[in-house]
Amino acid sequence: MEKLVVVGNGMAGVACVEQILKYEKKFDITIFGDETHVNYNRILLSSVLAGEKSLDDIVLNGLDWYQKNNIDLRLGVRIVDIDSSAKTITGNDGSVTHFDKLLLATGSVPVIPSIEDVKKEGVFVFRNLDDTRSLLERCRPGLKAVVIGGGLLGLEAARGLQVQGCDVTVVHLMDTLMERQLDNTGGGYVAAKMNELGVTVLLGLSTTAILGNGHVEGVQFKGGRSIPADLVVVAAGIRPNVSLGVAAGLEVKRGIVVNDYMETSHPDIFAVGECVQHNGVCYGLVAPLIEQGKVLAATITGNKGPKYEGSVQAAKLKIMGVDVFSAGEIADKVDGSEVIRYEDPSLGVYKKLTLKAGKLAGVILVGDASDSHRYMDWLRSGTDLRSMRKHLLFPAASEDVGLDVAMMSDNETICGCMGVTKGTIIEAIHDKGINTLSQLKECTRASTGCGSCTSLCQQILKAVAPEFEEETRKTLCKCVPFSEDNLREIVRSQKLKSVQEVLEIYGNGIGCEVCKPALSYMLDMLWCGDHDEDRSARFINDRVHANIQKDGTFSVVPRMRGGVTSPAELRRIADVAEKYNVPMVKVTGSQRIDLLGVKKSDLPKIWADLGMPSGQAYTKGVRMVKTCVGTDFCRFGTQDSTSAGIELERRLENLFTPHKLKMAAVGCPRNCAEATVKDIGLIGNEGSWQVVVGGAAGKNVRKADLLVTVETTEEAIRAAELFFQYYRENANYLERTYDFVERFGIEKIRKETVYAPDDKKQSLRDRLRKSKERSQDAWLERETPRHPSQFVQIKSLEDVLV
Amino acid sequence: MKDTKRWIRVVRCEDIPLREGRSVKVGHREIAIFNLGDRFLAVDNRCPHKGGPLADGIVCGSTVVCPLHAWKFSLETGAGVNAASSSSSIETFATSVDDGIVSVEIPVSQAEPHGPQLQSSAHFCDMLAVLADSP
The missing domain is CATH 3.50.50.60 (FAD/NAD(P)-binding domain)
Known part of the structure; x- marks a missing residue:
């Protein structure tokens, strides 16, 4: 078998090897890389610097890939010389390696301008x-x-x-x-x-x-x-790294010169990527490298035929919130060209199309690059645009979301970086049974480059895959354009402790009614209550610990654990209702009592008079545990659901959750307290408890999924705690458990909670315990308000009539 | 007298936390005063939609979001700024801060719905109580 040696373990070299492996095996492959890392996505380094991605996220080929393909990987060795007649290369470690075919993929090196003291530390x-x-x-x-x-x-x-x-x-x-x-x-x-x-x-x-x-x-x-x-x-800037080309005596201009088959001037030496010059052009972006790799793979494996005919240069700025896309001609004055422009300085949107003989010759998009794919396709295909003049800048609106996909032909390129067409994606969906974006990425490499085609890939999956599953990675909102998963990582790794800090560094500095409460929750949860609480970022309910009503008054629901109360409590509630002229007293659906129509300024006094803790009926947090009378009085009861419910409520009360969280404990499968339609339910059987999660009986009705069956009450509560904390840490804000359980899948949730290794369970419990220790009954703020005017109706200092 | 405006000292700066609002009773009406960090802004406390207390809303930059149905208004111009509120607006009042006290400029015809200056203060307050009780 012939020996193929690749110099350069970057995106171009490895992508080319991936293509070579698609042909019949004819090489023993060795790859030299002067970095000490496996192949990673270099264009995402800026995302790593910005904390949006971790180093692990950008690995393209892990060590297992090299092993699986029998590739001899030599990391940390820089090749310093080539003897093209003896067909050997020399490394900086003194090693000499023979090759039958040599592939140079040495990339480029930074241009260092002549600046005095440019090597200074720092x-x-x-x-x-x-x-x-x-x-x-x-x-x-x-x-x-x-x-x-x-x-x-x-x-x-x-x-x-x-x-x-x-x-x-x-x-x-x-x-x-x-x-x-x-x-x-x-x-x-x-x-x-x-x-x-x-x-x-x-x-x-x-x-x-x-x-x-x-x-x-x-x-x-x-x-x-x-x-x-x-x-x-x-x-x-960068320039092609051509030193080895020179050492080998190849024809070198700005880059190592290659022909349409990616051959250099030496029959057994090939080159690909940023180090080459094709037809007078050196490319510094990903898409051309992939196209070159495909041609080279054909040539080097004896399937010479496909030609590289140059690429349309396109660039995209990868800064969240600054959309910039550019391709083709950018100059204003190109002979015989006409320019179409659109500008909106307030929105910061600028679009410019350059047309030549009815075809698109160049495009610049700033502030809104959502149409970049369409323009790129027009550039590549040379579509005649004369009949579409009215819709060049703004496509005619379409109601049918699948229409965009249906309008694309199969050979239209979807992923410009990796050169994947719509046809390839559809083929993969059918042949490999692909249903999710990550499967698609793994199989076709689509959307593993700059990621700008992700939504398009999603659309195709949605339109074509029989069992499409959306991997929701929606951004929180326009003010902080990151997914919540991503934000949790950012907040944790950057040690951000206040909402304003997150907004200022990762958002627009202002925020809105959507992101502020979401971030408030996230910070409280991630730091287990040890964050800088900013009440201005909370909804009014969480500032005054009561539920605002349609007339601006508030409702008061004291905690009544398990729905169990006493004559003394009821008497106090009755007294309070009379003393403060509470317009309505109502029994709620949660086995509690609601005092409606209370003035904000009366809240602290009412809480003091009640002498009961907050029932958190106003917040995205733990509401209550509804119970039946269990074995205490019921002749059918098999478990003491009342005590179990009270204990569960005691352990979780005062904590915030992504959305409101309602629980129930029932003593037998008759389910009198409706545990099967609660976020968390404990269902007693003779000698065991079923713990169920993700039930709902609100806007949606959903029967809860069985999480686990256990013997003792303590085990049941502990299982509920695991799910509780897991939901807190992984759900998006305002995602009820019933959506969360469906999105994650109960199997996965079981694996990561009740079936998780002990250390994982322990760390979930530790974080829950820490949060719990720092939490308190919100109504204690009647004694120590966060702000002196928190509950006060302020009167003007100066009387109007003075 | 109807169209004259008066500057009225209404509230101490420290009574309004950063990026929050408080309603202040001035005569028969409630004015919502907001602390934006670098300045204080004042608007009518009533959302034109369903009367929601704007002082209880979340402040976003120089806008406020009504706590009842999320109508959003500019605190600077009073204009409705989201889809729901776009065709309505709220009254704004000029503000100034002097010696730690926020003053607002209020049209007297509104601060004194029953016009003439002659009523005694006590009488006026009784009237306000009656007004407050009516729906």
Whole structure:
């Protein structure tokens, strides 16, 4: 078998090897990588820097992939020389390796402009995983960071550093940002967006020196002006890494020259990716590398035929909240071209299409890149647009959500990064039985690049897959455009403790009535109550611990555990109702008593007079445990459901949950307290308890799923606690258990709660215990209000008639 | 007298927590005063939709969201700013802060619905009590 040696363990090299493996096996493959990591998604490094993804999230091929495919992986070895006549390569560890075929995928290296003292301690580049790690280690909230270079990479680095709390300035040599992808107007819009996010942009400045004694203290510009800096990132562009091409005596211009079959000037040496130059062009983005890899795989395996004919250059800025897309021609003045523009400065939306002979030649989108796919397809296919002139910028609205998918032809590319067509996806759905996005990713690699085609892939799955399952990763809201899963990670890893902090760093700094209560819940849950509670971010009910009614008065529901009360309690309730002229006293559906129509200013006095704890009937939290009389009085009862219910309520009361949480305990399967339609239910049988979860009898009616059957009351309560905490930690805000259980699946929930390994169960319990310890009866704020005017009706200082 | 406005000292700054509102009774009406950190803004406390107490709403930037049905209004202009509230608006009042006290400028014709200045303060208060009891 022939020996294929690949130099470069990055996206281009490995993607090409993946293609080679699709052909009949004819090589023993060795891959050299100078980094010490398996193949990862380099374009997502900025997301790692921004804390949106972890290092594990961006791995494309784990070690098991190399093993499974019998690939000899040599990490941490840099190839320093090639002897093209002896067909050997030499590593920096002195090793000499023979090859029959050699594939160069050495990528590119950062351009370091000639700046005085650019090697000073505290100056970073941002190119690989180790760079990212060093930056993450170095950056701290409050540090002054200067990014030299206002291109794609520079801006992404700037946003990442800013998210990490640095005070960031981008310095750009040209008069406009991203001048290789955008025109001046587009660049202006991006600059405005960056400013809005809190990143300072300085244009038209040439950096001449890094200042500082030993380590970075500032940056100096031509003309003498300087600004302070604690850390500097140089992101001034990349150039093809061609040194091995030169060493091998290949034809090298800007990149290693290859023909349409991806052959170099040496018959046994091939090259792919950012290090090559094809037809005068060097590509620095993912999609072309994948296309090249496919052609090269055919050529090198003896199936020569497919040709690489160049790619449409397209770029997308990966900054949450700053949509930028650019492809094809960007210049205003191209011979015989016409330009169509749309601008809305308040919204920050700019769109420009350049047309040539009725076909799309270029597109720039800033602020709204949702149509990028359509334009990319027009560019690739050269569609004649003359008949669609009215709908170029705004497609005619369609009601049928499947229509967009139906209108695409099978050979239309869906994932531009990985080169996956609609046809390939549909084939995979049918042949491999794919139903979820993650299965699709694994099987076809679609949407594993920049991720911008994710929603399109979802749509196709939805339209085609017989048992489509949506993996809900919806963002919380426009103010904080991250999924709640993602936000929980961010809050935890960045140690954010207040709503305002999250909004300022990851959102628009303002928030709304949707995200503020959600974030309040998230912080309270994640830090087990040890967060900076901000009542202004809570709904009024959670500020005054009562339920606001249609006339602005409040309702008061004291806790009556298990629905059990006493003559003394009832007497106090009656007295309070009379004393404060409570307009209505009502028995609720939760075996409690509701006092309706209470003035805010009376709340603290009423609570004191009642001498009972809050029933939390106003909040997204633990409501109650409804019980039947169980073995105490009932002649059918098989378990003491009343005591069990009271104990369960006692253990979970005063805690917040993603949505309201109602429970019940019944002493026999007659189910008199309706445990099968509660969020958590305990159902007593002779000698055992069934713990059921996810029931509902509100807007939806759903029979609860059986979580587990156990012998003792204590075991039943402990199982309920596990589910309770698991729901608290994993559900989205305002997601009831019945939606949560359906979304996660009861099998998965069982595996991660009652069937989980002991340490996992223990840590769920530990966090629950910690939260519980820090919680308290909210009505105690009658003694120690959060704010002196919390319950007070303020009267004007000055009388109107004075 | 009808169209004259008067500045009235209504509330101490510290009585209104950051990014929250409080309703303040001024004469027969309730004014919602909000603490936006860098300034205080005042609007009529009644949501034009169903009379919800706007002072109890969540403050988002310089807007407030009614706690009853989430109608959203600009505290600066009084304009309805979400889909539900877009065709309605609320009254806003000029504010100033002096020596830790928030003052608002209120049209006297509204602060004194029964016009003439001659009534005694006590008499006026009785009248207010009657008004408050009526539905």
